[in-house]
Amino acid sequence: MIPTPNEAVTPAKTRSEELFEIAKTLLPGGVSSPVRAIKPYPFYVDCAKGAYLKTADGKTLLDCCLGYGPLLLGHAHPTIQEAISQQLEKGWLYGTPTELEIELAKLITRDYTSIDMVRFCSSGSEATMAALRLARGYTGKSDIVKVAGGFHGAHDAVLIKAGSGATTMGIPDSAGVLSDVASHTHSVAYNDAEELETLLSKNADIAAFIIEPIMANIGPILPKPGYLKDIREITAAHDVLLIFDEVITGYRIGRSGAQGYYGIRPDLTTLGKIVGGGLPLGVFSGKREIMECTSPQGPVYNAGTFNGHPLSMAAGIATLNWIFEHETMYSTLAGYTQVIADTIADIKGHSGTFVSIGSLFKYFFREKAPQNYFDAKECNTDAFLELYMHMNKNEIFIPPSQFETNFLSFAHAEDEIEKICVGYETALK
Numbered sequence: 416m417i418p419t420p421n422e423a424v425t426p427a428k429t430r431s432e433e434l435f436e437i438a439k440t441l442l443p444g445g446v447s448s449p450v451r452a453i454k455p456y457p458f459y460v461d462c463a464k465g466a467y468l469k470t471a472d473g474k475t476l477l478d479c480c481l482g483y484g485p486l487l488l489g490h491a492h493p494t495i496q497e498a499i500s501q502q503l504e505k506g507w508l509y510g511t512p513t514e515l516e517i518e519l520a521k522l523i524t525r526d527y528t529s530i531d532m533v534r535f536c537s538s539g540s541e542a543t544m545a546a547l548r549l550a551r552g553y554t555g556k557s558d559i560v561k562v563a564g565g566f567h568g569a570h571d572a573v574l575i576k577a578g579s580g581a582t583t584m585g586i587p588d589s590a591g592v593l594s595d596v597a598s599h600t601h602s603v604a605y606n607d608a609e610e611l612e613t614l615l616s617k618n619a620d621i622a623a624f625i626i627e628p629i630m631a632n633i634g635p636i637l638p639k640p641g642y643l644k645d646i647r648e649i650t651a652a653h654d655v656l657l658i659f660d661e662v663i664t665g666y667r668i669g670r671s672g673a674q675g676y677y678g679i680r681p682d683l684t685t686l687g688k689i690v691g692g693g694l695p696l697g698v699f700s701g702k703r704e705i706m707e708c709t710s711p712q713g714p715v716y717n718a719g720t721f722n723g724h725p726l727s728m729a730a731g732i733a734t735l736n737w738i739f740e741h742e743t744m745y746s747t748l749a750g751y752t753q754v755i756a757d758t759i760a761d762i763k764g765h766s767g768t769f770v771s772i773g774s775l776f777k778y779f780f781r782e783k784a785p786q787n788y789f790d791a792k793e794c795n796t797d798a799f800l801e802l803y804m805h806m807n808k809n810e811i812f813i814p815p816s817q818f819e820t821n822f823l824s825f826a827h828a829e830d831e832i833e834k835i836c837v838g839y840e841t842a843l844k
């Protein structure tokens with residue numbers, strides 16, 4: 416049949432486009448979490464294996480987003496799959512303690528010397544929320560400090576805009592957050608120890624400083640030499656707890672996270688993402704004396720129906736054991752991001768910067784690597800969007816934002832790195 420002219424110019428909708436139209440009538444913005452609302456419509460995933468996603472439109476994409484970080488071993492890793500299925504056979508929720516919690520706690524405390532005790536919850540957001548309450552309960556002080564632009568999940572105390580009046584009262588970043596709540600959250604620029612020192616010496620009400628040791632939710636932005644050591648000393652001198660939010664960096668920058676890599680011992684640590692092997696899990700943890708303030712041992716309340724969920728415990732144990740047996744993979748992955756860095760360094764006629772650490776990497780549309788959130792905001796986000804589209808056309812999925820880190824997994828090998836290098840070469844030329 417010869418199509419009428421009208422039919423000939425209107426391409427059929429893709430399955431993803433159709434699904435998104437329905438989703439928009441049922442889910443706000445069509446999605447369950449905002450970053451997924453890729454414009455003009457997100458692709459829907461049918462299944463995934465190793466380093467690849469298969470979309471509902473029949474396309475295969477090389478995945479450098481990896482669920483925004485948790486999938487260090489790649490998709491549907493057989494060891495994790497086996498551990499989950501074995502637990503499934505035995506049931507998946509009891510409302511009583513299981514031996515699995517002891518086993519996972521032992522693995523975490525083995526790798527992180529700053530951690531004596533852990534409490535399992537269900538997400539990174541819950542972990543930072545609980546850690547901040549614990550810090551307040553332990554110190555008896557009211558306020559917290561975070562890094563401007565630092566991300567610690569989606570709860571009131573940390574949804575504070577990185578305003579220019581950084582050290583003054585916080586401004587809520589979301590409707591519905593009371594300005595009264597926000598006024599107890601202060602922010603300082605990353606990589607500026609002096610600003611922290613000034614704030615802490617002027618304000619005696621501060622319970623904790625929460626920070627991603629590497630700003631992995633913007634980029635990565637790396638700590639200047641000595642910065643983490645300085646903030647450790649400054650917080651200790653002012654009796655302020657130092658909380659490392661290692662929800663991304665934990666098990667990503669080596670087995671003992673960024674704290675092991677840089678040799679810094681925080682008072683409290685939050686973990687998530689990789690520690691659950693891709694199943695929902697959050698952990699807040701740290702020094703015994705502080706952790707013992709958690710209910711039922713102490714007065715700071717925390718509870719959850721799904722805390723220590725057997726499936727997440729099983730997936731976490733299998734993941735950490737696998738990492739333990741394949742630790743050299745970390746340097747292999749760091750070698751791969753270096754190959755991408757070298758490739759980009761050889762490309763002429765572009766003016767951005769490539770930043771990487773371990774298996775985290777990002778191309779910033781800015782001449783110099785950002786040192787903090789304010790630098791990162793200067794990036795050309797329109798140019799980034801073009802890069803995203805180009806990569807997508809080349810069957811590579813990178814997170815659709817200039818400010819989200821790209822990830823590699825242990826399922827990424829030389830062929831995948833080659834594909835990524837070609838993606839950048841053709842995009843940046």
Ligand SMILES: *Cc1c(COP(=O)(O)O)cnc(C)c1O
Pocket residue numbers: 537538539540541543566567568569627632660661662663687688697
């Ligand atoms: C992802 C993330 C969180 C929030 O974790 P969820 O599991 O998404 O609630 C908190 N802190 C950091 C550093 C994160 O990267």
